Amino acid sequence: MISERMTGSRLIRSVLPAEAETVAALHARARATYYPDGLPDDGTDWVAAWRAAVERPGSHVLCVVERGRIVGLASFRTPEGAPADTVKLFQFHVDPDHWRGGIGTALHAACVEQWRADGRRSAVLDVHVDNRRAQAFYAGRGWEPDPENPPAEGDHHLYLRYEVSGTGE
Structure with a gap:
């Protein structure tokens, strides 16, 4: 597992349970950008959810730290019922104040480095249909529509797949 990795002036490392509130706040700022009517309140306690993600066995939550501040995060693990060589990217966010600075790319x-080290062959994710910025980001890195998961009528997500063993990043 990546414990720490420097990329220029940025540190990429695992999130600590004590950082769940900071991570939840970044998550909310990023998600709010693609909900035209504001971020829906579904009653989820996102601080508790992030703390659980960090502490869950088999789960990875990475963050990018720049000048002492968390500016990006990614959460992934093998989803229940999926083959062991598949990983799901559950969350991937960059603080909107830091977009277009290479944080998402790094x-x-x-993530891809970790997936390869873990012997993953493919990665999956779902992205909100209104999040065009994320869709473009993923497409630029080789993610494609998941043929095993076409969008269902009324679903607000697109399902993408990435071949980890490929020649991408």
Whole structure:
């Protein structure tokens, strides 16, 4: 597992349970950008959810730290019922104040590095249909529509797949 990795002036490392509130706040700022009517309140306690993700066995939560501040994060693990060589990218966010600065690219590369080290062959994710920025980001890194998971009627997510063993990042 990547414990720490320097990329220029950025540190990529695992998130600590005590950082769940900071991570939840970044998550909310990033998600709010693609909900035209504001971030929906579904009652989820995101601080508790992030703490659980960090502490869950088999789960990885990476963050990018720049000038002492968490500016990007990614959460992934093998989803229940999936083959052991598949990983799901559950969350991937960059603080909107830091977009277009290479943080997402560095974080994605760290994820792929970890997936390869773990022997993963493919990665999957779902992205909100209104999040065009993320869709473009993923497409630029080789993610493609998942043929095993076409969008269902009324679903607000697109399902993408990435071949980890490929020649991408």
